[in-house]
Amino acid sequence: MTIGVAIIGSGNFVREEHLPGVQASEAFDLKAIYSRSLQSAETLGNGVSGVDLYSADAGPGKGYDDLLGRSDITAVIIALPILAQPAFISKALAAGKHVLSEKPIAKDLVTAQDLINLQNSRIVNRKTIWAVAENFRYMSKFVRAAEEVRRLGGITNFRVVMRSMIKPGSKYHKTEWRRNPGYQGGFVLDGGVHVIAALRLILGQGDGLAAVAAHSSLQQEHLAPVDTVDALVKTRSGATGVVSVSYGSEINDSVFEFTCVDGVVTLDFDRLTVNGKSQDVPFEGRGVNKELAEFAESISTGAGLATRLRPEEALADLEVMECIFNSSEKDGEKRNLHLQI
Structure with a gap:
C-alpha cells in the first residue's frame, strides 16, 4: 500500500529533488502541496495531476491545519526556511503525521532539543516517525x-x-x-x-x-x-x-x-x-531518492527509523x-x- 504524502515548501530543492523523487517513488502517493503563497504552490504543482494545493493565503479550508486534518495523508516532507521549520514540524508530529524535515535540524541546539523532547513526549504517538534529511x-x-x-x-x-x-x-x-x-x-x-x-x-x-x-x-x-x-x-x-x-x-x-x-x-x-x-x-544523484526510500521503509515496516535519518545524527551535526x-x-x-x- 502506498503512503499518502504532502510536500511542505516550494523552494529550489523541493523542485529539483523532493518533488521528482516522490513522483518517481512507488512507495509514495503525492496528495497535496503546501507553500506560503498559493502562487508558489501553483507554480510547483503545475503539471502535477491529482494534487490539492494549500497555502497561508488560500482561504478557509486550505491552510496547513486543514492539510494535517486529512486522514489520507500519512506523512509530510517539510523543506522550509530554517526559522520556519520547527513550528511546522511540531504541528505535524502532534497531528500524528510522519515527518521528513530538511537539514539543519534547527537554527540552534536549544530549538533542536525542544523538538526532540516533543518527539519523545506523550503528546506524540510512539509510532510516529520524525526523520531529518541529510543527503x-x-x-x-x-x-x-x-x-x-x-x-x-x-x-x-x-x-x-x-x-x-x-x-x-x-x-x-x-x-x-x-x-x-x-x-x-x-x-x-x-x-x-x-x-x-x-x-x-x-x-x-x-x-x-x-x-x-x-x-x-x-x-x-x-x-x-x-x-x-x-x-x-x-x-x-x-x-x-x-x-x-x-x-x-x-x-x-x-x-x-x-x-x-x-x-x-x-x-x-x-x-x-x-x-x-x-x-x-560515478554520480548517482544527490542522495534524496535514497533518503525517501529509507523514510518510506521506516514507515511501512515499523522496524524503526533508519540510522542515517535519526534526529540525533542531525543534532550531532x-x-x-x-x-x-x-x-x-x-x-x-x-x-x-x-x-x-
Whole structure:
C-alpha cells in the first residue's frame, strides 16, 4: 500500500529533488502541496495531476491545519526556511503525521532539543516517525570514502576543505531568508552542516569528534554575517584534523583527505584515491531518492527509523557547527563536544 504524502515548501530543492523523487517513488502517493503563497504552490504543482494545493493565503479550508486534518495523508516532507521549520514540524508530529524535515535540524541546539523532547513526549504517538534529511550521508562518493577509510584502519590525521562562491543573484542567494538570515552562521550553517555530516560519516561512530577550536571571517559583504570558517578538530581517539569551509571564496575546492594506519584516502570532488590508485566515483544523484526510500521503509515496516535519518545524527551535526561559531566568537577558544554519537 502506498503512503499518502504532502510536500511542505516550494523552494529550489523541493523542485529539483523532493518533488521528482516522490513522483518517481512507488512507495509514495503525492496528495497535496503546501507553500506560503498559493502562487508558489501553483507554480510547483503545475503539471502535477491529482494534487490539492494549500497555502497561508488560500482561504478557509486550505491552510496547513486543514492539510494535517486529512486522514489520507500519512506523512509530510517539510523543506522550509530554517526559522520556519520547527513550528511546522511540531504541528505535524502532534497531528500524528510522519515527518521528513530538511537539514539543519534547527537554527540552534536549544530549538533542536525542544523538538526532540516533543518527539519523545506523550503528546506524540510512539509510532510516529520524525526523520531529518541529510543527503550527503547518502551520496555515493562519501559512502565509498567511508568504506575505504574503514578498510585502512584507524584515522590519525585528516583535512577537509570545501570552498565555493555564492554569487549575488544566484538561485540560492535570491531567497530572502538566506540573504537576511536570522540565525547563526548564515550560509555557513546552511551549507556547512552538509560538510560536517560527510566528515562524521567518514570518521564513523567508532571515533567521533570530541573538540573544536575555530575562527571565522567574512570575505564577501553580501554573505554576512560570516562566509568562512577554519577549525581545528580532534576525535575521541586523539586524531587531529582541519576543517575549512567557505562560501565566499574565489577558489573552488572540495577535498576530504584521511591518513589512516594502513594508507591514505583522498576524495577530490568525485575522484577517490586510495594509496595512490585513483578512480572517479560515478554520480548517482544527490542522495534524496535514497533518503525517501529509507523514510518510506521506516514507515511501512515499523522496524524503526533508519540510522542515517535519526534526529540525533542531525543534532550531532548541528553541535559541531554551533561550537565552531561559539569558538570563533571567543577568538578560537576550545569547545568540547557532548552530543556526538
